[in-house]
Amino acid sequence: MMLRDLPALGRVSALLLAAGLATTLLAGPALATAQPPGLSDFRTGDGAYFTTVGGDLVDPYFVNKAFIVLLQARVDVRAELDGWLAWLLPRQRADGGFDRYCRAGDRDWTACRKADADDSTAATTIELLYLALRNGLLSDRVKSEMPAVVRGSETMLARLKNPETGIYQVFADTPTYYLMDNVEVYTALVASGRTKAADALASAIRHQFDQGRSWQPAFPRFEHQSFYPHVLARTFLWVPGVFTTRAEAGSDMASWMAQYGDRWRRRTDDHFAWGLVAWNLHQLAPIEAACWRHSVRPYSSAIGWTVLDAAVDVALQHSGIGVECPR
Numbered sequence: 001m002m003l004r005d006l007p008a009l010g011r012v013s014a015l016l017l018a019a020g021l022a023t024t025l026l027a028g029p030a031l032a033t034a035q036p037p038g039l040s041d042f043r044t045g046d047g048a049y050f051t052t053v054g055g056d057l058v059d060p061y062f063v064n065k066a067f068i069v070l071l072q073a074r075v076d077v078r079a080e081l082d083g084w085l086a087w088l089l090p091r092q093r094a095d096g097g098f099d100r101y102c103r104a105g106d107r108d109w110t111a112c113r114k115a116d117a118d119d120s121t122a123a124t125t126i127e128l129l130y131l132a133l134r135n136g137l138l139s140d141r142v143k144s145e146m147p148a149v150v151r152g153s154e155t156m157l158a159r160l161k162n163p164e165t166g167i168y169q170v171f172a173d174t175p176t177y178y179l180m181d182n183v184e185v186y187t188a189l190v191a192s193g194r195t196k197a198a199d200a201l202a203s204a205i206r207h208q209f210d211q212g213r214s215w216q217p218a219f220p221r222f223e224h225q226s227f228y229p230h231v232l233a234r235t236f237l238w239v240p241g242v243f244t245t246r247a248e249a250g251s252d253m254a255s256w257m258a259q260y261g262d263r264w265r266r267r268t269d270d271h272f273a274w275g276l277v278a279w280n281l282h283q284l285a286p287i288e289a290a291c292w293r294h295s296v297r298p299y300s301s302a303i304g305w306t307v308l309d310a311a312v313d314v315a316l317q318h319s320g321i322g323v324e325c326p327r
Contacts, residue, residue, distance in 0.1 A: 034298030036273075039066075039080070039314060042307040044103070047083030049307045058109070060088055060098045061116045064124035066311035069279050071131045073315035078137050085132075085142050088125075089149050095159075096122060096152030119160050119168045119181045122153040123188035130191040150192070157185060166204030177219045179209045180229060183236040190241065202242050227269035231260050235277045238284070250284050257281075257288060265295040272304035275312035282316055289316055291325035 042049040044058065049066070051059045063084060070077050091111075092098060098121050102112035115121045129146050132138050138146065160168045162177070168185050170176045182205050189198035209216050217233035234256055236242075243249040263269055264277055273296055282289035293316055296303055 036296050036299040036303070036305055036313060037310055039307065039310050042310060047087035048101075048109075049084070051306055053305070056102050056104060057112070058101045058103075059116055060091075060100070061121045061124055062306055062308050063088075064121070064128045065276070066308045068124060068128050068131060069276075069308070069311045069315045071128070071135060071137070072279075073318045074135075075314060075318045081132060081137055082139050082142065085129075085138075089142070089145050092149055092152050096154070096156035098122075098125070114171075117170045117178070117181055118156055118172070119170055119178075120184045122156040122160075123181070123185040125153045126150055127184075127188040127191040130188075130193075134191075165208055166200060167208050177208070178229065179205070179215060179217050179233045180236045182209075183239060183242060186242065187239055198241065205242060227260075227263070228272075231263075231269070232274065232277070235280045238280045246284075253281055253284055257285065261288065265292055267295075267303065270304070271302060273306075273309045275309035279312045279315060282319065282321060286321050287326065289321050290323060291327060293317075293321065293323040294325035297323055 037053045039049070041053050042051075044050060048058045049063045051057050051062050067077065067081055067084060071081075088098070091101070091109075097118045098115055099111035100113040100115060101109045103109050129138070129142075129150060133143070133146065157168060159172050160170075162169060165177075167177050167182050170178060170181060182201065186198055186201045186205065189195075189201060208219070215234055215237065217229040222230070234252065238249045238253055240246070240249075243252065264274060267273070273292075275292065275296075278289040278292035293313060296305070296309075296313075299305070
């Protein structure tokens with residue numbers, strides 16, 4: 001899934017702090033004036049989007065996920081999506097995967113790092129293409145390229161699937177399994193209409209990661225617990241289908257918010273905004289999503305703000321969720 005390079009996981013930091021606006025202290029539920037960077041602030045100028053404002057890295061996972069959220073919210077991003085897909089699809093590797101890309105000055109893009117995760121990048125590529133197709137947002141050019149790109153991504157996922165457990169590993173040469181990644185593969189299977197495969201994966205996810213009183217975020221287990229992935233992982237379970245019922249998802253969400261909600265909004269465990277949590281809960285708990293939007297206003301460069309957070313902010317606003325928080 002995302003943020004594999006967090007220092008807590010012992011990797012080189014992949015995300016730089018977003019370039020910030022001046023911070024103004026406001027009390028209570030008043031509307032903040034200093035807005036976080038918007039989607040346009042991440043544009044590279046040729047169809048792609050930097051992961052962070054002022055950065056030099058394009059991570060396909062983050063941009064795919066950003067557009068998935070925008071399409072789920074029915075935001076009109078036809079032109080932006082077409083530009084992104086025109087940039088992304090020709091860069092698919094022969095094995096069906098995608099790298100991360102860097103550019104220095106006026107030089108061409110180079111594949112400077114391997115994917116954040118091959119399973120999630122493949123899954124979000126499939127989900128994005130099918131969502132866009134279903135919404136009538138694909139150009140004729142992309143429609144003609146889509147079958148080959150989907151086949152490549154599906155071939156990648158097939159290589160990553162453990163035939164004994166039914167779950168997917170991050171890389172073909174790395175026997176590490178993430179709960180979050182597997183949920184993203186599940187949503188890709190749902191989007192592509194592979195219902196039986198999706199149901200089988202949902203069952204495998206519950207069997208492998210559900211520890212009874214808790215959900216294991218990854219195998220092998222991490223020695224030390226941290227907000228990512230231990231706390232964050234559960235928020236991916238609130239998508240339809242992984243839990244048996246909507247009520248079950250709502251109950252888990254309420255439990256999570258009681259235990260971690262304040263730490264998430266205040267960013268006491270790490271500085272990242274984690275807007276995806278707000279999107280995952282916005283239908284069942286719109287007030288909590290509004291409180292997240294309030295928590296990043298006025299914006300400060302101390303907040304780890306990515307293109308995905310910017311997309312969530314737009315999607316929530318488009319869904320009628322404001323920035324007023326009763327707390």
